[in-house]
Amino acid sequence: MEGLASFRSLPCFTCRPKRSISATRPNSLSLPSSTIVRAQQVAMGSESEPVKDELKIKEWEVGMFHNEVAAAQGIKIRRRPPTGPPKHYVGPFEFRLENEGNTPRNILEEIIWHKDTEVARWREKKPLHSLLKDLQKAPPVRDFVGALRAANERTGLPGLIAEVKKASPSRGVLREDFDPVEIAQAYESGGAACLSVLADEKYFQGSYENMAAIRNAGVQCPLLCKEFIVDAWQIYYARSKGADAILLIAAVLPDLDIGYMIKICKKLKMATLVEVHDEKEMDRVLGIEGVEFIGINNRNLETFEVDTSNTKKLLEGKRGEVIRERDIIVVGESGLFNPDDIAYVQKAGVKAILVGESIVKQSDPKKGIAQLFGRNISV
């Protein structure tokens, strides 16, 4: 597998310092090639114990600079707590009182801190050489963006990415009788072009297994692994479970991580949906090589506020022109409930939409799709 040759267990942004990060901290982020070789040995399971320890120390050192690099790009979400284990999110007021130390500043930061430790555990349990074997058995990749374009051309409406989501931090449990395969099948027969499957367990009650079950049940729609990706390992794992696309959140990942992860996805023939929420993130993302597929989230993941005019704002003027020139497919995400909402974001320039709550809550999600669009889009 060609893509695996470039996998490293070290944080990604450290290994391809295209920009002069070291200008701010000499020698801290350019790893010597011997370290990279040893990282590859660890990834392939052929290293000795002292080498493993040395690498862990190196990884920790590099991790300590992550927040610094991210902050330089305007990213407010810190990858790790400044010191010690995280406490739980305590809300904006308490944050002001307590956040001098290790309290996450908002729910997105809490999720990321949890994900960072969770993924480190997964990597220990399933190193790359073991993941490689699973990857060889993965089902063939399906064309996610192609399916959205085809749906858009067929219906004249934005292609639908229908979200299989049991719960969320902002809305709590959306559906008690949650059968992911049944919901996925209903979405498919209702005319969804693609599906988004929540993989996070702690905050969304999702799982990678739900995605594998949907794929193994014969659902034809391409699948987006809706996960908080902080490490390339998750991309390979998602592929091994049948994902055709992954999500990268610009509020969380520095530019070099995004560029590097897009390259991995290309090698795996997967699509990469890069999600932005504000103008600054959109400008950053438009400057990253290889970005072809952008999601505009109308939900502020730090405050939960939803405003569909966000999609319009980010597609106005020069940004919209660049997007059209480059034929980038834009997805309008969150807070879409009825045909007026769809018409609004379509007029703003989206060719696809990502919808969860308004359809997953319906007793018949297939009918939910027809209500969302104001007509049956499956014919």
Ligand SMILES: O=C(O)c1ccccc1NCC(=O)[C@H](O)[C@H](O)COP(=O)(O)O
């Ligand atoms: O929805 C949340 O509470 C949330 C919290 C933290 C990070 C992400 C979160 N949601 C992800 C999404 O934005 C939505 O699942 C997706 O866009 C669909 O939105 P909706 O149609 O409003 O369910």
